[in-house]
Amino acid sequence: MPTEPRTRDGRAPRVLVVEHEAQAPAALLGRWLVEAGAVLDVCRPYLGEDLPEDLAGHDVLLVLGGSMGAHDDAEAAWLPGTRALLREAAGSGVPALGVCLGHQLAAVALGGSSRPDPAGQQLGLLAVGWSEEAAADPLLGPLTGTARRGLHWNGDVVQDQPPGTVVLARAPGGELQAARFAPSVWGVQLHPEVDEHVVADWADDDPGEQPRERLDEVVRRVAAARGELEAAWRPLATSLLGLVGTFTSP
Template identity: 35%
Template sequence: MRVLVVQNYQDTGLGQVGRALQEVEARIDLRQAYLGEALPADDADHDGLVVLGGDQNALADDDYPYLPALARLIKTFGDGGKAVLGICLGSQLVARGYGAENIIGRPTEFGWHQVTRAAGAASDPVLSAVPHRFPIFHWHSDTFSLPDGATHLASSTMTANQAFRIGRAVYGIQFHFEADTKLVEQWTHVFRDQIAKIDSDWLDHYGGHMEEDGPADAAGLALARAWVALI
């Protein structure tokens, strides 16, 4: 099993998705597209695709000219029946690739917050792996409309479209379920100045947030394993 992973920003690791891929001994082909590494022309050499998050928006083509090609590549994988996972910015690019609207510049949703499954998620092969409501980490302001034919899977208080599926195995998931407490801890150091601009009080009380919401790791790993099983 060979999985293409597209990284769009520094220090945005696979986290729990990486753990689930290691468990099945998947080979990971990492492309740091934001640093200019080339994307493959098609899906021929890979069995699945993961597109990670990033600080840029999904329409920032002038600064990141590979974004249109990445959106097309996402659809190529999906149309070929292969499993696709877009997380945060990745989910916005899945939406773009399938013709939905990218909605830029909303208020930031940050920290551990509850997500609620939609009615259609009870029978979904990935979202059915978690409870009806669960805490998970968020860090985004942009969002998207649902692509035509997509199944709505989850929402939060601030964001109506937190997760969707297209076809058998193309997933756009806005929240950072890959970010276990270890990865969030890393982000609090690497991105400290950015977080302070969003919510300096959150940093001051980080220990309390970690103690209260750390069990979110279990939901994230369950989602990761369920998606990997679709490859």
């Protein structure tokens, strides 16, 4: 049996998960992390929970998606604190992964910017356009041979990349799809964590930007691809935990 990951002092790695909305949980990725031996500390600041001021006691940072934008501090008062945690991860060598909104927050935190996609909302199962650099990446490299597509459900995208960004994938329209923003900080615009049940909730909550028929079709396609998507993206959990303790402060 594979050896479960441990920190240098023998603990199970603790993952701080920043959840921005009840409809955008860690879902499959959270389950995979637990199955791989991690302990999850899920912070829900939208429910009034205090966001930790720092990453003390945590070995990994996972920042999830949400319907707000990376600059919407007035709508979500915890976003500045989340960006500060991402900067701390970059400065301390704590592995961090941002998903969708988390991807945009990581870019903004480290000197980039985000904006609404001029081409319109990205929606559905889209091809992953891995770059030449992706195969050697310590986090996403192990997935490049199997992860051929992933779910997009986003209106915003990263506009300006932080200095030193390594582009790991681009969406079919050329938008930044996956990146290493700092030696220990990654972002993915797609959603490796969701299943058809989460996507169905998003369809129900959609503000009417898309025809209901199109949303239902996305749900059906995600359900039909469940086995493929799980097999392709499950290794992300073990890959992320495998990075614990491998980075030093810049």
